[in-house]
Amino acid sequence: MKNADFLTGITTSGTPHLGNFVGAIRPAVKTSKDNNLTSYYFLADFHSLIKCHDPERVKKSTLEIAAAWIALGLDTDNCIFYRQSDIPEIPELTWILTCITPKGLMNRAHAYKANVDENKNTGKKDLDINISMGLFSYPILMAADILMFNAKKVPVGKDQIQHLEMTRDIAAKFNNQYKELFTYPEVVVDETSSVLAGLDGRKMSKSYNNIIPLFDTEKNLRKLIMKIKTNSQEPDEPKDYKTCTLFSIFEAFASKNEIKTMKEKYSQGIAWGTMKQELFEYINETLKESRKIYSQLISSPSDIENILKKGRDKAREYSVPFLSEIRKATGIQSLV
Numbered sequence: 011m012k013n014a015d016f017l018t019g020i021t022t023s024g025t026p027h028l029g030n031f032v033g034a035i036r037p038a039v040k041t042s043k044d045n046n047l048t049s050y051y052f053l054a055d056f057h058s059l060i061k062c063h064d065p066e067r068v069k070k071s072t073l074e075i076a077a078a079w080i081a082l083g084l085d086t087d088n089c090i091f092y093r094q095s096d097i098p099e100i101p102e103l104t105w106i107l108t109c110i111t112p113k114g115l116m117n118r119a120h121a122y123k124a125n126v127d128e129n130k131n132t133g134k135k136d137l138d139i140n141i142s143m144g145l146f147s148y149p150i151l152m153a154a155d156i157l158m159f160n161a162k163k164v165p166v167g168k169d170q171i172q173h174l175e176m177t178r179d180i181a182a183k184f185n186n187q188y189k190e191l192f193t194y195p196e197v198v199v200d201e202t203s204s205v206l207a208g209l210d211g212r213k214m215s216k217s218y219n220n221i222i223p224l225f226d227t228e229k230n231l232r233k234l235i236m237k238i239k240t241n242s243q244e245p246d247e248p249k250d251y252k253t254c255t256l257f258s259i260f261e262a263f264a265s266k267n268e269i270k271t272m273k274e275k276y277s278q279g280i281a282w283g284t285m286k287q288e289l290f291e292y293i294n295e296t297l298k299e300s301r302k303i304y305s306q307l308i309s310s311p312s313d314i315e316n317i318l319k320k321g322r323d324k325a326r327e328y329s330v331p332f333l334s335e336i337r338k339a340t341g342i343q344s345l346v
C-alpha cells in the first residue's frame with residue numbers, strides 16, 4: 011500500500027451535517043474516485059471521546075457518518091475508508107509523538123485555549139477545570155492520524171490549520187531527533203466553502219448546536235432552514251449577499267451560474283421567506299437520492315462493517331510495517 015496523497019477524518023460525536031458535507035465529505039468523494047490518487051478517509055472515533063462520553067452517541071454517530079460518506083458516493087473500493095480505532099498503530103504512534111512534543115506547543119492549541127478562556131469568563135478559580143488530558147493533547151492524536159500514513163495533503167476546515175502546523179512541527183522534531191521518516195503534510199483549505207455557517211451564522215458545528223443534519227426528513231430540513239437567522243429587512247429592499255447566512259449556504263452548493271442569478275435576486279430585494287424556500291428546494295433536490303441510500307445503509311450496519319474491515323486491512327498494509335520502522339528508530343525493538 012502507498013502513503014496517502016489525501017487524508018482526512020471526521021469526528022464521530024454527532025449527526026453528519028451540511029458543514030461536514032461541504033468541508034470534508036464532498037471533496038473526499040471527488041478524490042476517492044481518482045485512480046491516480048491514494049486517499050485515506052476515516053472515522054475519527056478516538057477523537058470523539060474527547061468531548062463525548064455517551065457510548066450510545068459515539069456508536070450511533072460512527073454508523074451515521076460512515077453511512078453518509080458512502081451514501082454520498084465515496085468510492086470505497088478505490089480509496090481506503092476505515093475507522094481510526096481499527097488501526098492500533100495510531101495510538102501507539104500517538105504515545106511516541108507525545109514523548110517528543112513540547113508541552114508549550116500544546117499550551118498554544120486553540121481548542122485548549124478556548125476552554126481555558128471559557129473558564130476564565132465564567133469566573134472559575136481553577137482555569138483547567140473540566141479540561142481533560144485528551145483535549146489538551148488532541149493535536150498529537152491528530153498528528154499521529156496524519157503521520158501514520160505519511161499524508162501529503164490534508165483537506166480540512168479553516169479551524170484545523172493550526173493543527174496541521176503543529177503536525178509539521180512534531181514531524182520535524184521526530185525527523186531531527188531520530189530519523190527522517192515523516193513527510194511534512196500540506197493543509198488544503200477551500201477558502202470559500204470549507205467552513206459553512208450554521209443556523210445562527212457562526213461556524214456550523216455540533217459544539218454550537220446550530221447544525222443542519224444532512225439526512226433529516228424533508229419536513230425537518232425545511233423547518234430548520236426556515237429558522238436560519240436573517241436581518242429584519244423588508245421584501246423588495248435590496249439585500250447584501252455578503253453578510254447573509256442563507257446566501258453563504260446556497261453558495262456552497264450551487265453552480266457558478268446559479269450563484270450569479272441569486273446575487274441578482276438579492277439586489278432586486280428577494281424576500282427572506284422566498285429565499286429560504288429556494289434554499290430548501292435546492293438542498294433537498296441535491297440530497298434526495300443520497301437520502302434514500304443513506305436510510306438503507308443505516309438499516310444494514312453489517313454492510314458498513316464489512317466495508318470498514320476491508321479498509322482496515324488496506325490501511326494496516328501501510329501502518330504495520332511503517333510503525334515497526336518508527337519503533338526501531340526510537341530503540342523500541344527486539345533484542346536479537
Ligand code: TRP
Pocket residue numbers: 017018019020021054057151152155156164165166167170
Ligand atoms: N480534528 C478534525 C476536526 O475536528 C478531525 C480529524 C481528526 C482530522 N483527525 C484528523 C482531520 C486528521 C484531518 C486529519 O475536524
